[in-house]
Amino acid sequence: MGYLSCNAESAIATCDSQNWELLLNKKPRKNKPNNRPIKITEFSYSDLHSSTNGFSAGNLLGKGSHGSVYKAHLRHIKLIAAVKVAKQTSPNENEFEILSKIYHPRLVNLLGFAIEPIRKRNLVVVEYMPNGSLHDLLHGPGKPPGWVKRTRFAVQLARAVQFLHTSNPPIIHRDIKSSNVLIDSRFNSRLNDFGLALRGHVEDVRISCTPPAGTLGYLDPCYLAPGDLSTKSDVFSFGILILEIISGRKAIDVNYSPPSVVDWAVPAIKSGEFEELCDPRIGPPVDAESLRRMAILAARCVRSTAAKRPGMAEVMECLKCVYRRTKSRNQGCISLNRRVGRVGEYEPLDESVELVRSSRAGNRKNGKVSNDAGVEMVSNGIGELVRKSKSIGTASEIKFLPLDLVNDHVNKRRGGSGVKMTTVRLNKSRSVGIVQSRRMVNFGKRLEEFKLLEDLGENFKGDVKDLD
Known part of the structure; x- marks a missing residue:
């Protein structure tokens, strides 16, 4: 069953949205239109209540520290969506404010909103992703994705993060992890959950944001105070995600020693033992050079010094090259199978x-x-x-x-x-x-x-x- 994840049990802080109006009043660049294909709609609470069968357990897609997510059959507009119902103590204003200003095919985009009349809770309506999360694909009991799919997921996510970092003003996600990557109907990856995201230029954000936020295992060790925040914090989390894609290991897994994927993978990368990193369920890719490049890129992203990490533009270009090589070698093998026997x-x-x-x-x-x-x-x-x-x-x-x-x-x-x-x-x-x-x-x-x-x-x- 597909769902829209809000898994954030290990999130350690949330963002204060009280001062966002100053940041959101900045006019966007004229040469970067929103290009939003669907107009943001204000739904009535009664419509969302009926479309989720009264927010029944049968329509529950996920639950986390920020609230619950339900599958909604919006029959009057012939659309299936996901409705995020926030807890009273953790409103969705921040996510709504950010998603209402941006649109990208590699994000889980905003469709509309509603307000519960009694408790005044905010309901955010976003796109429905029917194929679960990347976390489920990598760590679930089903057949694991192969190298072509894994490298394609990585490229698509890099494109999403680069879009956020180059928006005007920039957006820092602060919670990049495999459970916040959802898979759409075409089996493409989408970045989800902007509850901790910050929108604005770094100098302004550092003044207005709360203490460091993120998920343990993905959180940048350099991000110890609001003044340490930068786009390189997202780069670190993305590097962890690449290691997770390569190895099939969770960011933190107490069943291994060391439990941290960084502490285990980086020494192996430095010693050139790239095949030791590969998910044992699928083995190394046909093209060893693709594995080497991807592993070294991950090691660069998780460097302890933030200034030495690459930018997302460089990350995306490297991953595009890896994907092309992996796909080409894979197609070459398939073609040879068909031609020769x-x-x-x-x-x-x-x-x-x-x-x-x-x-x-x-x-x-x-x-x-x-x-x-x-x-x-x-x-x-x-x-x-x-x-x-x-x-x-x-x-x-x-x-x-x-x-x-x-x-x-x-x-x-x-x-x-x-x-x-x-x-x-x-x-x-x-x-x-x-x-x-x-x-x-x-x-x-x-x-x-x-x-x-x-x-x-x-x-x-x-x-x-x-x-x-």
């Missing part, structure tokens, strides 16, 4: 060559299929593997070139952005021939243009930017 997992042979541990090739004429699991493959030092196949009868060769290598040379020779490509060539075979797809380009046709083997040989290591 059943292909085993890619196992790294060295930094420039990968081998197919098991393969299956068939003859279209007689329908015969032979299994060559465990066949020996030898690298000749220039990115080629040679093997023997009984079904083919003669030697065949498989050539692999890393994506970054080809991209770099396309950039140098064409001055453009380049085209990602991976080459798989099977010679001396009628039944297989040349395998290529949208992301697999015939190496022989490009050999003369790029002169990859002649120009590069075994020098593949210098093309990756070090993120340390």
Whole structure:
């Protein structure tokens, strides 16, 4: 069952909204329109009461220190929404004030509001997210998401946080965590819960805000007083979230030693033991370089000195690169599976060559299929593997070139952005021939243009930017 989370049992402070009017009166930039597709609606309390079946337990989506969240079937406008009912001692004015000023597809956006007539409680109506939270996906009993989904979630969240930090005035979320990341109907991630968020320029916010707020395990250790607040506090929390996405471990888990994911992960990253960080339920990704970049980025985000942490623009660009690499390698494996038959997992042979541990090739004429699991493959030092196949009868060769290598040379020779490509060539075979797809380009046709083997040989290591 999907829900809109308000899980904040470990939140240690809330924001005082009494002085927000001074900050909210600033005019937004004309070149940054709100672009809100749905007008904020003032609902009647009776409509929300009936649409939630009297705020019944059957419609309860979540409960936390700020209040409860209910699923609402707004039949008169044919919409399913989530209604946040605040506790009397913890009003929703702050969240409403912030969400009413902004809109972004990577946020759980505001739809409307209502006021309970008797107790004068505020009800905030927001978008309904049917696929639960990222916390449930990572730590729940169901099938864990794979690397492509995890890296996509990370990019989408980075985009959301960057949007907040670059708004006018800026917004500091202060409570970024996996339970505040919800998954929509298209399985995209959305940032939720602005109950602790602060809107305004840092100098103004430091004067008006209460003591440090956040969730234990995600809270920036540098944020000890209102004067320490900055966007880098969100960057620290985001770094914890990246480690959580990589490892499948909670920010604080007493079942492990050390219980803090930072204390466990950062030493492993410094020693280069990146595969030790991976969620054991899915193992490391096909592209080891993507894992390395993502892990190092997380370590930079959780640095003890806030000034040394990257900004969210840099974080997002790095994660976009990681996502593209992960998706491309994953699609390459799927395409090869479909073209050649059943292909085993890619196992790294060295930094420039990968081998197919098991393969299956068939003859279209007689329908015969032979299994060559465990066949020996030898690298000749220039990115080629040679093997023997009984079904083919003669030697065949498989050539692999890393994506970054080809991209770099396309950039140098064409001055453009380049085209990602991976080459798989099977010679001396009628039944297989040349395998290529949208992301697999015939190496022989490009050999003369790029002169990859002649120009590069075994020098593949210098093309990756070090993120340390």
